[in-house]
Amino acid sequence: MNYEYIDTHTHVNLQAYKEDWEEVIARTRAAGVAHINVGTQQDTSRRAVEMAEAYEDGVYAMVGLHPVHTDASYHDEKEFGPEQKGFTTRGEVFDTDYYRKLAGSEKVVAIGECGLDYYRISPETKEKQDAAFIAQIELANEVGKPLMLHIRPSDDPSAPNAYEDAYAIIKKYAKVRGNAHFFAGTVEDAKKFWDVGYSVSFTGVITFTCDYDEVVQAAPKELIHAETDAPYVTPVPYRGKRNEPLHVREVYKRIAQIRGEDEAALRAQLRTNAQHMYGIAL
Numbered sequence: 001m002n003y004e005y006i007d008t009h010t011h012v013n014l015q016a017y018k019e020d021w022e023e024v025i026a027r028t029r030a031a032g033v034a035h036i037n038v039g040t041q042q043d044t045s046r047r048a049v050e051m052a053e054a055y056e057d058g059v060y061a062m063v064g065l066h067p068v069h070t071d072a073s074y075h076d077e078k079e080f081g082p083e084q085k086g087f088t089t090r091g092e093v094f095d096t097d098y099y100r101k102l103a104g105s106e107k108v109v110a111i112g113e114c115g116l117d118y119y120r121i122s123p124e125t126k127e128k129q130d131a132a133f134i135a136q137i138e139l140a141n142e143v144g145k146p147l148m149l150h151i152r153p154s155d156d157p158s159a160p161n162a163y164e165d166a167y168a169i170i171k172k173y174a175k176v177r178g179n180a181h182f183f184a185g186t187v188e189d190a191k192k193f194w195d196v197g198y199s200v201s202f203t204g205v206i207t208f209t210c211d212y213d214e215v216v217q218a219a220p221k222e223l224i225h226a227e228t229d230a231p232y233v234t235p236v237p238y239r240g241k242r243n244e245p246l247h248v249r250e251v252y253k254r255i256a257q258i259r260g261e262d263e264a265a266l267r268a269q270l271r272t273n274a275q276h277m278y279g280i281a282l
């Protein structure tokens with residue numbers, strides 16, 4: 001198969017696709033869009049690997065523990081399904097052995113999503129997030145695969161800067177490169193990551209707000225990826241519907257527009273970037 005595009009961060013492994021994941025993957029591949037399903041805890045990580053292994057090409061996986069799942073009682077219907085409404089989790093402690101086994105698959109191209117989420121945070125949560133993040137960096141160092149970073153800032157401008165804190169942890173522990181997904185920081189925040197060879201990725205959010213245009217423009221061309229983070233943040237013109245990896249094409253279109261670049265050249269560049277960061281040759 002020929003893949004023109006790659007969605008570097010998506011979640012067809014979640015419950016939102018329980019009924020039709022095979023059709024979703026079939027139409028994504030048929031459109032020449034490769035994709036990487038990202039794990040958020042043990043079950044969704046295992047599922048991502050199973051899906052990737054079921055296809056000869058075009059489907060890859062990442063395995064890890066999302067920072068919000070290090071804490072008790074976080075629930076997302078799109079992730080776990082409506083039948084689990086009202087359930088509370090104990091909060092997962094990162095089990096290196098469990099993830100190391102999954103990470104051994106050739107289809108696993110990074111560890112994550114892992115990082116810091118300051119959107120809802122307490123001192124106790126912060127401690128758990130730090131511990132899980134460091135453990136995942138150590139696993140990434142061990143297996144020699146890059147990091148998929150989830151870094152979410154707080155709404156409160158007086159709160160600590162999640163990007164600065166995540167960067168400090170990376171500087172101290174990481175021996176591998178990585179990507180700051182769903183980038184939502186400033187150009188200043190981004191520069192720190194670029195300076196150490198980390199990339200940023202943009203979602204469909206850039207199709208309906210101009211808040212990140214400056215970062216999209218400032219990014220070195222070899223350190224950009226496009227993603228959907230489906231089923232979340234559906235791009236224009238599909239707002240109001242469930243997102244899917246196919247729609248990464250809208251993100252490409254918008255990045256090219258914002259940067260004033262030719263779309264075909266951008267596609268070629270983003271294929272090269274995926275190869276450099278994740279070893280995916282399309």
Ligand SMILES: [Zn+2]
Nearest residue numbers: 009038113229
């Ligand atoms: Zn995600």
